[in-house]
Amino acid sequence: MADELKRRAVHASGAGLVALYLLAAQFDLGLTWDRFQLLMGLLAVGTIALEFLRLYVGLELSLYDSLTREYEQNQFAGYGYYMLSMTVAVLFFEPRVALPAMLMLAIGDPISGTVSDDSLKFVKGPRVLVTMFVVSALIAAPFLHETPLAVVAAAIGATVADGVKLRIGDYIVDDNLTIPIYAGLLATLVLEFGPV
Template sequence: MADELKRRLVHSSGAGLVVLYLLSEAYDLGLTWERFRMLMVALAVGTIGLEFLRLRVGLDWQLYEKLTREYEQDQFAGYGYYMVSMTVAVLLFEPQIALPAMLMLAIGDPISGAVSDDSLKFVKGPTVLVTMFVVSALLAAPFLYETPLAVLAAALGATIADGVKVRLGDFIVDDNLTIPIYASVLAWVVLEFVPL
């Protein structure tokens, strides 16, 4: 249980990236959206590199024991999907879409996990789904408040990604990969194609 709490705290620390960008913008510290994109690419490449060293070279830091789950010992770990998906959202979408999508992964996913019964259902229970939707909508609202339908669409995307497992053959797609992408895509669709 202690390791799970540590994982959730580390998971939540990704919100610091959003805070970094927002503070830089508010105080004109020079971290433009383009530079933030480069930072995210560097972090994602670094994460992929660490996973390569762990899986192929045998780098075995004790930190990995605490922060990876048992099933991740021999496969690409969730933190790798986490950084890749956040980076994809930042590269493909503007801040008003990408930043709340990042927060949905960093904050919404651990909160959803805290109310989950950790069962292996392909669709999570109503309490988990409602919790993820409400938290995601609250996270999206400050960024998309002028378009309430986009707030709801982003929250729906995050909820589907978190609450419905996708299986490709024997591989179950990690929600760390899908939450920011689903949320961003649905918000973008509303902003682009729904008359407001």
């Protein structure tokens, strides 16, 4: 249980990246969106390098105890998917979409995890789905308030990514990879093609 709480705390710490960008923008500290994209790209490359060292070189750090679960010992870990998906969001979506999509992963996913029964169902229970939707909508609202349908679309994307397992062959796609991408994609589609 303590390890799970540590993992959730690490998960939530990703909100600090969004806070960094927003504070830097608020106080005009020179962290432009282009520079933030570069920072996220560097963090993603660093994460991939850490995973390469862990999986193929045998690097063992106590940090991995907080970042990985037992079933991830011999495969690319969830924290790697986490950084990759946040970076994809920053690279491919505009800030008002990317930032809440990142927060849905950093904050929404651990909150929905606290109400989950940790069963291996294909679709999570209604309580988890409703929790993820409400938290995601609350996160998206300050960024997308001018387009309420985009708020709903982003929340639906995050909820589907979190609540419905995506299986490709024998492989279950980690929701750390899909939450920001689904949320960002659906919000972008509404912003581009939805009613004005």
